[in-house]
Amino acid sequence: xxxxxxxxxxxxxxxxxxxxxxxxxxxxxxxxxxxxxxxxxxxxxxxxxxxxxxxxxxxxxxxxxxxxxxxxxxxxxxxxxxxxxxxxxxxxxxxxxxxxxxxxxxxxxxxxxxxxxxxxxxxxxxxxxxxxxxxxxxxxxxxxxxxxxxxxxxxxxxxxxxxxxxxxxxxxxxxxxxxxxxxxxxxxxxxxxxxxxxxxxxxxxxxxxxxxxxxxxxxxxxxxxxxxxxxxxxxxxxxxxxxxxxxxxxxxxxxxxxxxxxxxxxxxxxxxxxxxxxxxxxxxxxxxxxxxxxxxxxxxxxxxxxxxxxxxxxxxxxxxxxxxxxxxxxxxxxxxxxxxxxxxxxxxxxxxxxxxxxxxxxxxxxxxxxxxxxxxxxxxxxxxxxxxxxxxxxxxxxxxxxxxxxxxxxxxxxxxxxxxxxxxxxxxxxxxxxxxxxxxxxxxxxxxxxxxxxxxxxxxxxxxxxxxxxxxxxxxxxxxxxxxxxxxxxxxxxxxxxxxxxxxxxxxxxxxxxxxxxxxxxxxxxxxxxxxxxxxxxxxxxxx
Numbered sequence: 001x002x003x004x005x006x007x008x009x010x011x012x013x014x015x016x017x018x019x020x021x022x023x024x025x026x027x028x029x030x031x032x033x034x035x036x037x038x039x040x041x042x043x044x045x046x047x048x049x050x051x052x053x054x055x056x057x058x059x060x061x062x063x064x065x066x067x068x069x070x071x072x073x074x075x076x077x078x079x080x081x082x083x084x085x086x087x088x089x090x091x092x093x094x095x096x097x098x099x100x101x102x103x104x105x106x107x108x109x110x111x112x113x114x115x116x117x118x119x120x121x122x123x124x125x126x127x128x129x130x131x132x133x134x135x136x137x138x139x140x141x142x143x144x145x146x147x148x149x150x151x152x153x154x155x156x157x158x159x160x161x162x163x164x165x166x167x168x169x170x171x172x173x174x175x176x177x178x179x180x181x182x183x184x185x186x187x188x189x190x191x192x193x194x195x196x197x198x199x200x201x202x203x204x205x206x207x208x209x210x211x212x213x214x215x216x217x218x219x220x221x222x223x224x225x226x227x228x229x230x231x232x233x234x235x236x237x238x239x240x241x242x243x244x245x246x247x248x249x250x251x252x253x254x255x256x257x258x259x260x261x262x263x264x265x266x267x268x269x270x271x272x273x274x275x276x277x278x279x280x281x282x283x284x285x286x287x288x289x290x291x292x293x294x295x296x297x298x299x300x301x302x303x304x305x306x307x308x309x310x311x312x313x314x315x316x317x318x319x320x321x322x323x324x325x326x327x328x329x330x331x332x333x334x335x336x337x338x339x340x341x342x343x344x345x346x347x348x349x350x351x352x353x354x355x356x357x358x359x360x361x362x363x364x365x366x367x368x369x370x371x372x373x374x375x376x377x378x379x380x381x382x383x384x385x386x387x388x389x390x391x392x393x394x395x396x397x398x399x400x401x402x403x404x405x406x407x408x409x410x411x412x413x414x415x416x417x418x419x420x421x422x423x424x425x426x427x428x429x430x431x432x433x434x435x436x437x438x439x440x441x442x443x444x445x446x447x448x449x450x451x452x453x454x455x456x457x458x459x460x461x462x463x464x465x466x467x468x469x470x471x472x473x474x475x476x477x478x479x480x481x482x483x484x485x486x487x488x489x490x491x492x493x494x495x496x497x498x499x500x501x502x503x504x505x506x507x508x509x510x511x512x513x514x515x516x517x518x519x520x521x522x523x524x525x526x527x528x529x530x531x532x533x534x535x536x537x538x539x540x541x542x543x544x
Contacts, residue, residue, distance in 0.1 A: 002061075004091025004098035007105045007134065008084035009125035010069075010076045012315060013356075013363035014276050014322075016121075016128025018105070020070045021081065023088035028064035034085075036069025039077040048079070048110050049086045056114035056161040061093040075361055077315055079109035080119040083138065086110060086161055087168075096168050105129040106138045106164075114161040115179070118142040120282035123275055123289075126150045138164060142179055146279065146289040149272065217258045220435040224425030225251050229433050231416040231528055236262045236439075237446040238462035238507030240500075241349065241371040241411065243334075243404075246418030248381040252374040255418075256330045259372060260296045262440040263327070264447060270326045273366055277325055281318045295327035297369075301336035309344045309354050309367075316356040316363045321348050324369040334373040335403040342408055345371070349411045352464075373412065375404065385420065413463065413500045414528045446510035462506045467499025476505060476517040484522055492530060501525045 002025040009016045019036075032046045054060050067085055069076055084106040091098040107125055109117040122143040127150055129137055136154045139147045144157030158164045159176040166173045222229065228244060232255055235242040244252040266274060274291040278284050284291075299307060299320045306312060310319035320329060331337060348354045352368035377383040378397045382390040392400075409415070450462055453474070459465045465474075484501050487493040493501065504525035505517035514521070 002092040004088050006084045006087040006101045008081045009128050010074050011121045013365050014124050014280050016125045017074050018132045021084040021088045022068045023092040024066045025092045026064045030062045031064050033066045036072045045082050051112040052110040052114045052161050058095050080107050082110035083108035104136050105134045108140045116140045116158050121280040122146045123279045216261050218436045219258050222254055224421045228416050228418050231414045233439050234507050236443045237511050240413035240463050243373045243412045243415045244418050250418040250420050252418050256372045259328050260294050261436050262443050263294045264444045274326050277318050277322050297324035298330040301333045305341040305344050308341050310356050318365050321367040322365040325366045329369045330372045332374045334375045413504050449510045462503045470502045480519045480522045
C-alpha cells in the first residue's frame with residue numbers, strides 16, 4: 001500500500017484554488033479511479049498520464065489506484081492537473097520521494113509521449129499558490145516566464161516528465177528537443193482583439209508593446225474633428241465612456257483606434273490583473289508574458305451576450321468586457337448589436353466587474369474598461385447630411401436610434417456628433433491636429449493630478465468617484481453647477497447624469513491644470529453630454 005500527494009491549482013474565473021492531488025495504491029485488480037468533481041477533460045487524464053508515465057521509462061503500478069482531488073466541492077476542469085496526477089502516482093509507487101513532492105505545485109498538460117505542454121491561466125494559478133504559502137512551482141517550460149512574474153516563488157520549467165523525474169531523483173537530466181512553437185491564441189476569441197490599435201497583427205495587438213513604438217496610429221492622421229478629438233482627450237483623462245454618432249466615413253473608427261495610445265501605460269498592479277485575464281482566456285502571445293499597454297477590444301456587432309460579458313458551458317470564461325479590463329472596449333456599429341447584449345453592459349459599467357452565475361459555480365471577473373460606442377444616425381447613415389438623399393422613414397430612424405437604450409446612454413458621459421470632414425480639413429494643412437505624444441502627455445498630467453487628489457481614497461480616476469463625494473468633499477467653484485442644476489429641474493439630466501457632468505468637469509479642470517472646476521468647465525461637460533452649446537466652444541483645436 002502506498003500513498004503520496006502533490007498540489008495543483010483549479011481556476012474559477014480568474015481566481016485560483018489550490019487543489020491537493022492524493023494518490024492511493026492498494027492491492028487488487030489494476031484499475032485507475034479519479035474522484036473529486038473532475039470534468040470530462042480531467043477524467044481523460046487517466047489515459048494521458050498512464051501513457052506519459054510508461055513512455056517516460058517508468059513502470060506503471062499494477063494495483064488498484066485511486067486519485068482524489070481535494071477539496072472535492074470545487075469544480076475542476078482542464079488538462080493542467082496532468083503533471084500533478086503523474087507526480088502523485090509516481091510518489092505512491094515510490095518512484096519519487098513522497099516527501100519531496102508534498103509541497104510542490106505542479107501545473108501542466110502531459111502528451112502521450114511524456115512531453116509537458118503549456119496550459120492557460122498560469123499566472124493566476126501561481127498567484128493563488130503563492131498566496132496559499134507555496135514557494136516551489138513546476139510548470140511547462142513555455143510558461144516559465146509568465147510564472148516568474150510572481151515574486152518569491154521558485155519556478156522550474158520542464159520540457160518532459162522524464163526531466164521532472166530526473167530533477168526530483170537527483171539523476172542526470174536528459175536532453176529533450178525544444179518544445180514545439182506555441183500555437184496561435186484561442187481561435188474562439190480571435191475576433192475580439194483586432195488590428196488597429198497599432199499593437200501588431202492577429203491577437204497580439206490590444207496587448208503589450210513599448211509605449212514609444214513608431215508604428216502605432218497617430219492622432220495627427222485624423223483630419224479635422226477638433227470637437228471629437230477634444231472629447232477623446234477628456235475620455236482618456238478621466239476614464240469617461242464616449243459615444244461617437246455620425247455618418248460613415250467621418251472618422252469614428254480612426255478616433256477609437258487611437259484612444260489606447262493616449263492612455264498611460266499600465267501600472268504593475270494593473271498589468272498583473274490584465275495579464276491574468278488574458279492568460280485565463282488563452283490569448284497571451286508567445287514571448288510577451290506581461291501586458292504593459294492598455295488592451296483594445298473590438299468585438300463584431302454580431303457578438304452574443306455571452307461573448308461580451310463572459311459565459312460558456314461549465315465554468316464561465318472571460319468575455320470582451322474582461323478582455324478590455326483597464327483598456328478600451330470599442331463597439332462599432334453599436335446600433336447593430338443585439339439589445340440584450342448591450343443592456344448586459346449596464347452592470348459592469350457601474351461596478352467595474354461582472355458576476356456570472358452558472359450551474360458549475362459563480363464567477364466574478366474584472367471589467368473596468370473605457371467604453372467607446374460608434375453608430376450611424378440612421379440605417380443608411382445619411383440622415384444628418386444635408387442634401388445627401390436619406391430616404392429612411394422617420395419611424396425607421398426612431399427605431400434604429402432606440403436600439404441604444406436610455407439607461408445605457410445615461411451611463412455614457414460624453415456624447416459627440418462626428419460631422420463629415422470638410423475638403424479644407426482633408427486637403428489643407430490647417431485640418432491636422434496634434435500628435436498622439438502631445439495629447440498623451442496632457443492626459444498623463446491630468447491623471448497624475450487626479451491620483452494626487454484621491455491619494456487616500458480607493459479611487460484613482462474621476463469617473464470612479466461617487467457623486468456624493470464630489471458634491472460634498474470636492475466641490476466645484478461657487479455657482480459653477482447652476483446650469484446643470486437647471487437642466488436637472490427641466491428633466492434634461494437625471495441624478496446620475498448630474499453626477500457624471502460633475503465628474504467630467506473635474507477632468508476638464510485637470511486637463512487645464514486648474515485646482516477645481518469653474519463655470520466654464522461645467523459648461524464644457526454639459527455640452528459634451530447633451531450636445532447643447534453653453535458658451536464654451538469645443539472646436540478650439542488643441543487640448544483644454
